[in-house]
Amino acid sequence: MLRLNERSGLSHADSLLFGAAYTTLAFTVIYYVTGMHEEFRLGFATEDGPVEWGTAICLLFSSIVLIRNAAVLRARRGALAAVLTGIYALAFFFAAGEEISWGYRIFNWEAGEFFLEHNAQQETNLHNLVVGDVKLVKTLFGSALTVVILLYLLILPLLYSRIAFLSRLVDRLAIPVADTRHAVLTLVATIVVASVQLTHKWESYEFVFSLLTISIFLQPRNADRVT
Numbered sequence: 001m002l003r004l005n006e007r008s009g010l011s012h013a014d015s016l017l018f019g020a021a022y023t024t025l026a027f028t029v030i031y032y033v034t035g036m037h038e039e040f041r042l043g044f045a046t047e048d049g050p051v052e053w054g055t056a057i058c059l060l061f062s063s064i065v066l067i068r069n070a071a072v073l074r075a076r077r078g079a080l081a082a083v084l085t086g087i088y089a090l091a092f093f094f095a096a097g098e099e100i101s102w103g104y105r106i107f108n109w110e111a112g113e114f115f116l117e118h119n120a121q122q123e124t125n126l127h128n129l130v131v132g133d134v135k136l137v138k139t140l141f142g143s144a145l146t147v148v149i150l151l152y153l154l155i156l157p158l159l160y161s162r163i164a165f166l167s168r169l170v171d172r173l174a175i176p177v178a179d180t181r182h183a184v185l186t187l188v189a190t191i192v193v194a195s196v197q198l199t200h201k202w203e204s205y206e207f208v209f210s211l212l213t214i215s216i217f218l219q220p221r222n223a224d225r226v227t
Contacts, residue, residue, distance in 0.1 A: 032196040045200035058210035059096035176220035
């Protein structure tokens with residue numbers, strides 16, 4: 001059981017996670033309204049900067065929380081729920097690795113011939129691959145993924161409590177469902193990112209999402225079924 005902060009009504013973990021998310025959005029707005037656009041691009045949201053590293057660390061922590069949940073589910077609900085949760089954990093581990101190009105700049109790796117030829121940034125990651133004339137970062141890992149994320153964070157919670165068949169299916173698949181506090185933060189972040197005109201503004205959005213997933217996986221709406 002997560003302990004609650006008596007003032008906010010949030011768990012102590014959520015107080016930290018939501019505080020970091022709203023602070024990030026506030027800084028993004030401040031950089032925009034003060035005209036510090038280059039400072040945002042080259043500092044706050046730069047490659048290998050604080051926001052990108054924060055995103056990678058939070059995605060990795062989300063993966064760890066899911067592994068913990070899988071171990072608990074193995075004892076409570078059997079192999080299927082545990083295996084599915086383990087797959088979700090692998091997906092977030094993959095996302096964390098992709099965020100930092102699997103240590104490309106940390107370890108000064110040299111990209112192989114394939115990545116030099118097919119990666120838009122000539123780095124060891126998949127999301128910047130170019131297939132023909134199609135950039136995956138703008139299709140599969142861009143607008144399409146954004147739609148899926150918004151459906152998960154905003155639409156699924158609304159339908160979960162209203163459609164019995166869907167709620168049974170979601171629980172059977174061990175999918176953690178976002179709660180109202182997560183939907184509110186998602187809306188705020190979406191409005192902020194859509195309103196500001198900053199290069200690399202999506203770095204802030206990704207960081208907020210990574211903070212959200214930790215909170216959801218620790219204490220989802222259907223916690224009694226998936227944690």
